[in-house]
Amino acid sequence: MRTDDLSTRESLRLTVRTATDSVRDAARYATSWLVLCSVLTIAQAFLPGAQVVLLQQLINALTSSDQAPLWGPLLGLTAVVGLMYPMGQVYLASTHRMALRLRLRYRSDLAFAIARLAPSRIARPDVGAALTASQTATGAIDHVAGKVLQVVGAGITSTVLCAVVWRIDPVAGLLIVAALLPTVLAFTVIARMEAREWPAVATFERAAEYATEQLVQQRPATELAVLGSGPKVAATVAARRGEAMRVLDRMIGTAMRMELVAALGTAVIFGAALVALVTGGATGADAAAAVAGAISGLNAIRLCGYAVGVIITATPQATIYRDFLATARPAEPQSVTREAASVRLEHVSYTYPGAAEPALKDVSIHANRGELIALVGVNGAGKTTLINVLVGLLTADEGRVLIGGTDADELTETERLGYVGLLVQEFGRFEFSLRDVVALGRPGPVTDDEVYRALSSAEAEVFTRRLRLDDQLGQQWGGTGISGGQWQRLALARIYLRDAAVWILDEPTSAVDAEAEREIFAGLRGSGADRITIVVSHRAWTLREMDRIYVIDDGAVVEQGTYASLLADQGSRFAAIFTDQELEVERGAARSR
Ligand SMILES: Nc1ncnc2c1ncn2[C@@H]1O[C@H](COP(=O)(O)OP(=O)(O)OP(=O)(O)O)[C@@H](O)[C@H]1O
Incomplete structure (x- = not known):
C-alpha cells in the first residue's frame, strides 16, 4: 500500500481501524487489564463534572442563609480532589502493564509470521523493509489501546462537563466541548504527514540497522576489526541514522507547530467559555464552580489531543504491521517427504530481474533414486541459480521442474520444500x-x-x-x-x-579438512541408496564417485558424464577446469606411495 497518497478519509479510516484493532487485541490478550483501565477511565472521566457540582453545592452552602448541608459536598470534594492524582497514577501503571502484554503478543505473533514466510519471499527487498518496519511498529502500537481509552475518557469528561456547565450557561457548556476541536483537527493534519513521511524513516532505519549488525555480530565484526574498517561501516550507520533523524526532525517540527496552533485555539475557546460564564449572568458560586471544573477538565481534553496524536502516529506503523501479518503465509505445517523416484529439470531458463543475460539457458538435468549427482562449473556459472530453481526459491521463466514425476508447479511451496x-x-x-x-x-x-x-x-x-x-x-x-x-x-x-528424499548440498565440505571430507563423501555414498543426492563441488577428487557429473558453463549444461569419461576428453570444459587439480592429486598420491 502506498501511504503517501492517502486521502484524509482513508487516513482517518486507517486511524479508526488501528484504534479498534488495538482495543480488540487488548480485550483478547490483556482482558483483566483492559477492564481495570476502562473502569478507571470512566471513573476519572466523571471527576471534573463531579467537582463542578460539589463546588457549586459547597459555595451555595457557605453563602446561602438557609441551612444547606455543608459536610456532604465538602467530603465529596475532598474525595474527588484526593482521588484525582492516585487514580491517575494507577491508571498510568495499568495501561503500561496492559501495553507490556500487548507488546509480548505483537512480538511473538511477528516472530511466528516471519518464521512462516515462504523462502521465495524472504530475499525480496519490499518484504525486508516491511519486516523491519513491523518490528519497529511493535514498540509503537502496544500503547494504542490505552490511548483509545484516554480519548473515550476525554469524550466522557467533555460531555459530562458540558452537561453540568450547560445548566449554568449553555454557551459556556458548548464551548467547553468545542475546545476539543482544534486538537482533533491538528492531529488529522499531523496524521497525513506521518503517513507520508514514515516509510522513508523506516527505510533509513533499516539500512542503519543492517550496518549496525555488521559491527555487532561476531563474525563480520571480527573481520571488520581485523581490516581496521569498522569506522567506515560506522560512518554508514551515522549517515543513515542522520537521514532518518532529518525526516523525523521535520515531522516533529511540523507536529509541534500544529500542536501549538491547536493549543492556542483551545485556549481561545476556553477563554470564550469563561467570558460566557462571567457575562452570562451566572451567580458567583456557579461561575466559580464551572471555572474550577473546566480547568481540571481542560487537562483531560489536552491529554485527549496527545492520545489522538499517539494513535495517529502509530497508524502507519500499525498498518504495515497488520498488513505484514495478514500476508504472511498461513501456518501450513511442513512434513518431510522421504521418497521420490526422480528429479528432473526440463529445458529450464531463468533471467534475474534486470539482468541483461540469462543465468540459466535451456538447462536439462535428471537424477534418479540412489544416484549421486554433481554440478560443477566455475564461479558464476549458474549452479546456485539452478539449485534455487529446483527447490522453488526462483521460478523458471521457461521449462519445468518434475519431482517424483509430478510437475513441481502442482505442489504447494511447503509440499515442495518437504522433499528437499x-x-x-x-x-x-x-x-x-x-x-x-x-x-x-x-x-x-x-x-x-x-x-x-x-x-x-x-x-x-x-x-x-x-x-x-x-x-x-x-x-x-x-x-x-x-x-x-x-x-x-x-x-x-x-x-x-x-x-528428505532429495539432498542438495552446495559445497558441503568447503570448510572441512581433507580427512573429514573423505569420510563425509564415503558416508554420503554409503547411505544414499534411498535418496537422490545432488552435490555442488569444486574439488576434483570428490567427483570420482559420482554417478553423473553435469558441467555448467555460462548458464548452460555443456557436458555430462562420469569423472573418468569427462577427464578422458582432453578438449572438454571439465578437463580444462579440473586437469590441474587432478594432476595435483595424482602427484600427492604418488608422493604418499
Ligand atoms: N540475485 C541475483 N541477481 C542478479 N544476478 C545474479 C543474482 N544471483 C546471481 N546472479 C548472477 O547469475 C549468474 C549465476 O550465479 P550463480 O550464483 O548461480 O553462480 P554459481 O555457479 O553458483 O557460482 P559460485 O560457484 O560462485 O557459487 C552469475 O553471473 C551471477 O552474477
Missing part, C-alpha cells in the same frame, strides 16, 4: 544449544537418539563428544566456540536428521 534437504553455501551458524542446532533439521519433535545419530553420520561426533546436548554454542553467549568446519558438520547433521 538443502545445505547452502552460507549455512546457518545457529548459536543455540547443541541439541537445538541439530534439531532444527526438521519441523516437529526430535529425540536425543536421532540427534546423536545425525551427529555421527555427519562426522560431527568426534568434536561433540566432549559436549552435552544442552551445551550452548557460541562464545558471545558464554558458550563453546567451534571452528568453521565444525559448524559445517553440524549443518550437515541437520540434513541427515531431516532425511
Whole structure:
C-alpha cells in the first residue's frame, strides 16, 4: 500500500481501524487489564463534572442563609480532589502493564509470521523493509489501546462537563466541548504527514540497522576489526541514522507547530467559555464552580489531543504491521517427504530481474533414486541459480521442474520444500544449544537418539563428544566456540536428521579438512541408496564417485558424464577446469606411495 497518497478519509479510516484493532487485541490478550483501565477511565472521566457540582453545592452552602448541608459536598470534594492524582497514577501503571502484554503478543505473533514466510519471499527487498518496519511498529502500537481509552475518557469528561456547565450557561457548556476541536483537527493534519513521511524513516532505519549488525555480530565484526574498517561501516550507520533523524526532525517540527496552533485555539475557546460564564449572568458560586471544573477538565481534553496524536502516529506503523501479518503465509505445517523416484529439470531458463543475460539457458538435468549427482562449473556459472530453481526459491521463466514425476508447479511451496534437504553455501551458524542446532533439521519433535545419530553420520561426533546436548554454542553467549568446519558438520547433521528424499548440498565440505571430507563423501555414498543426492563441488577428487557429473558453463549444461569419461576428453570444459587439480592429486598420491 502506498501511504503517501492517502486521502484524509482513508487516513482517518486507517486511524479508526488501528484504534479498534488495538482495543480488540487488548480485550483478547490483556482482558483483566483492559477492564481495570476502562473502569478507571470512566471513573476519572466523571471527576471534573463531579467537582463542578460539589463546588457549586459547597459555595451555595457557605453563602446561602438557609441551612444547606455543608459536610456532604465538602467530603465529596475532598474525595474527588484526593482521588484525582492516585487514580491517575494507577491508571498510568495499568495501561503500561496492559501495553507490556500487548507488546509480548505483537512480538511473538511477528516472530511466528516471519518464521512462516515462504523462502521465495524472504530475499525480496519490499518484504525486508516491511519486516523491519513491523518490528519497529511493535514498540509503537502496544500503547494504542490505552490511548483509545484516554480519548473515550476525554469524550466522557467533555460531555459530562458540558452537561453540568450547560445548566449554568449553555454557551459556556458548548464551548467547553468545542475546545476539543482544534486538537482533533491538528492531529488529522499531523496524521497525513506521518503517513507520508514514515516509510522513508523506516527505510533509513533499516539500512542503519543492517550496518549496525555488521559491527555487532561476531563474525563480520571480527573481520571488520581485523581490516581496521569498522569506522567506515560506522560512518554508514551515522549517515543513515542522520537521514532518518532529518525526516523525523521535520515531522516533529511540523507536529509541534500544529500542536501549538491547536493549543492556542483551545485556549481561545476556553477563554470564550469563561467570558460566557462571567457575562452570562451566572451567580458567583456557579461561575466559580464551572471555572474550577473546566480547568481540571481542560487537562483531560489536552491529554485527549496527545492520545489522538499517539494513535495517529502509530497508524502507519500499525498498518504495515497488520498488513505484514495478514500476508504472511498461513501456518501450513511442513512434513518431510522421504521418497521420490526422480528429479528432473526440463529445458529450464531463468533471467534475474534486470539482468541483461540469462543465468540459466535451456538447462536439462535428471537424477534418479540412489544416484549421486554433481554440478560443477566455475564461479558464476549458474549452479546456485539452478539449485534455487529446483527447490522453488526462483521460478523458471521457461521449462519445468518434475519431482517424483509430478510437475513441481502442482505442489504447494511447503509440499515442495518437504522433499528437499538443502545445505547452502552460507549455512546457518545457529548459536543455540547443541541439541537445538541439530534439531532444527526438521519441523516437529526430535529425540536425543536421532540427534546423536545425525551427529555421527555427519562426522560431527568426534568434536561433540566432549559436549552435552544442552551445551550452548557460541562464545558471545558464554558458550563453546567451534571452528568453521565444525559448524559445517553440524549443518550437515541437520540434513541427515531431516532425511528428505532429495539432498542438495552446495559445497558441503568447503570448510572441512581433507580427512573429514573423505569420510563425509564415503558416508554420503554409503547411505544414499534411498535418496537422490545432488552435490555442488569444486574439488576434483570428490567427483570420482559420482554417478553423473553435469558441467555448467555460462548458464548452460555443456557436458555430462562420469569423472573418468569427462577427464578422458582432453578438449572438454571439465578437463580444462579440473586437469590441474587432478594432476595435483595424482602427484600427492604418488608422493604418499
Ligand atoms: N540475485 C541475483 N541477481 C542478479 N544476478 C545474479 C543474482 N544471483 C546471481 N546472479 C548472477 O547469475 C549468474 C549465476 O550465479 P550463480 O550464483 O548461480 O553462480 P554459481 O555457479 O553458483 O557460482 P559460485 O560457484 O560462485 O557459487 C552469475 O553471473 C551471477 O552474477
